[in-house]
Amino acid sequence: MKARAIIAEDEPLLRARLREALAALWPDLEIVAEAEDGLAAVIALNQLRPDIAFLDIRMPGASGMEVARSASGLCHVVFLTAYDDYAIQAFDAGAVDYLLKPLDLARLATAVTRLQQRLLQAPADLSHLAQRLQEPGWLRWIHAACGLQMRIIPVEEIAGFVAEAKYTRLLGVGFDAHIRKTIKELAASLEPERFCQISRGAVVNLGRVEKLTRDGSGGMRLWVEGTELVVTQPYQHLFKQM
Amino acid sequence: MIHHPYAPFTAAASLAALLMALLAYALAWFWPAGFSADLAALLLAYALALGVLQLARRWPAPAVMLVALAAALGLGAWVGGLVAEYLRQHALLASRPPGRSQVYALLALCLLLLPGVVRRWQRWREEALLAAQAERHAAERTLLEAQLAALQGQIEPHFLFNTLANVQYLLRRDAPLADQMLARLLAYLRATLPEIRQVEVRLGEELERVRAYLDIMQIRMGERLAFQIACPPELEAAQLPPLALATLVENALKHGLEGKPGGGSVTITAVQADAQLQLSVADNGLGFHETGSRHGGVGLRNLRQRLLALYGAQGELVLEARPEGGVLATLCLPLVHAKDGV
Known part of the structure; x- marks a missing residue:
């Protein structure tokens, strides 16, 4: 029985290069589909059920890692990449092989031999692959309305967020900007080492706090970019050591 | 430890002087001699002056210090003079022409306070010098760090290896195109490597590299x-x-277009706006994910740091989400023309 494979790679010339190299090294291998982005690769995998998938790691749509996860247990996976950044994780997770671009024919021949042996076994479980590679999704950029513009601002340049009647206002960006996210949403999605909620209506960038004062009656206030903010009782313990 | 602007004029010194003033005052009654009345007056004047300066510590600014010093001298001399006059008249029953005691007290007080004031002034100057130095060093370091980071991040391994992989294939399939691609890669590398060591380059050179x-x-x-x-x-x-x-x-391609199925376009425009050079890069790609990875946008953050270090408020990088999708990045700098031959 002839083995069937798909190639998922967004660069047309590199796709052709792999196809031709495989044709020379493994004439019996049938390339049943070529995909130029991750989504097309997932569709091809589900429709054609190939034995082998050659997946580029960086692709539009869905990354090779994500495609591999959806192919878990269905086919043998060989990753392709230009740079050796995920190799160890890919091997740990059970990928058959991992090829660097530009392709080295001798190295590709080794991969082919390995694939031919592995074809007799069941494909590895890769379901936990992409999950493991995901980083926690802290907010890095804020899309804020500034007049008619929608500005994109890196979070570390924002000194704080203050709730106002309808919107949340940004402090310390040098212009008037507001967003629709609530303080509660922000507190949950901003990196906790950098940002800290100080009341129901305010989150501050700890690196931009200018001054912290206490009064005799247990009140606590912060100054951020010249704005005075009250630290309410439930949040005061965060500043006890300051 | 933080040097306090009024360190020589402490509350303890003020209290000690006050105590000694009281002792001298008592002494003047039991040992009626001219010098004991003057001593009591002087110590009292000193204690008052220290007290005033102590009070002024709450507002640490040179202007407040000067006003406080004048107030300390005036109040000390006046009250000290009154006490001296009073003691001379009532305890010693001897008298100098009225008013003279205040002048003596003022002169003595000036001499007493002089070392502290001089020390304070020196320390201020040192602190100001150190602060200016620290600021300059911090700015230099930020610039160097940003330049170094730009150097390290610039030639992306992915870009290099993928391009070479393309060349590898083209060499056999389409040799003229492979040749062209290698030539462009060489132009890119040649423009990139020496550029990073310079502080500024010409827009023409930068555009060549971008092209x-x-x-x-x-x-x-x-x-x-x-x-x-x-x-x-x-x-x-x-x-x-x-x-x-x-x-x-490169950012527009990496974050906007490479990841977008079907791709898109990027438009680079340079215009002069008053005395500013305005460069804009517009793409119709995916835009910025609010929760990008930790490494996303390192180049942009780095560029912002460099702009701040080089131009302060005169340089600006604004990123906008375009209503029709994609990102518009606008860079504004003071417009300076390079001299010929540079």
Whole structure:
């Protein structure tokens, strides 16, 4: 029985290069589909059920890692990449092989031999692959309305967020900007080492706090970019050591 | 430890002087001699002056210090003089012409306070010098760090290896195109490596490098990439930090277009707006994910730091989400033309 494979790679010339190299090294291998982005690769995998998938790691749509996860247990996976950044994780997770671009024919021949042996076994479980590679999704950029513009601002340049009647206002960006996210949403999605909620209506960038004062009656206030903010009782313990 | 502006004038010194003033006052009654009355008056004046200066510590500013010093001398001399007059008249029953005691007290007080004031003034000058130095060093370090980071991040391994992989294939299939791609890669590398060591480059050179990069990416991405560059010839001699424009363009491709199925286009425009050079890079790609990875946008953050270090408030990088999708990055710098032959 002839083995069937798909190639998922967004660069047309590199796709052709792999196809031709495989044709020379493994004439019996049938390339049943070529995909130029991750989504097309997932569709091809589900429709054609190939034995082998050659997946580029960086692709539009869905990354090779994500495609591999959806192919878990269905086919043998060989990753392709230009740079050796995920190799160890890919091997740990059970990928058959991992090829660097530009392709080295001798190295590709080794991969082919390995694939031919592995074809007799069941494909590895890769379901936990992409999950493991995901980083926690802290907010890095804020899309804020500034007049008619929608500005994109890196979070570390924002000194704080203050709730106002309808919107949340940004402090310390040098212009008037507001967003629709609530303080509660922000507190949950901003990196906790950098940002800290100080009341129901305010989150501050700890690196931009200018001054912290206490009064005799247990009140606590912060100054951020010249704005005075009250630290309410439930949040005061965060500043006890300051 | 933080040096306090009024360190020589402490509350303890003030209290001690007051105590001694009281002792001298008592002494003047039991040992009626001219010098004991003057001593009591002087110590009291000193205690009062220290007290005033102590009070002024709450507002640590040179202006307050000067006012406080004048107030301390005036109040000390006046009250001290009164006490001296009173003691001379009632305890010693001897008298100098009225008013003279205040003058003596003032002179003595000046001498007493002089060392503290001189020390304070010296320390202020040292602190101001150190602060200015620290600020200059911090600015220099930020610039160096940003330049180093730009250097480290600039030639992306992915870009290099993928381009070479394309060349490898083209060598056998389409040798003239492979040749062209290698030439563009060399132009890109040549423009990148020396550039980073300079503080500023010409816009024309930077555009050359950007064009080489986009040509390469166009061969690699095929139909998926379109680009336009519009720059009036007179702006080609304008100066900008190395890799400033390249960072914006590479960013548009990396975060906006490479990941977008079907690709898109990028438009680079240079215009003069008053005394500013305005560069914009617009793409119709995916835009910025609010929760990008930790490494996303390192080049942009780095560029912002360099702009701040080089131009302060005169340099600006604004990122906008375009209503029709994609990102518009606008870079504004003071317009400076490079001299010929530079």
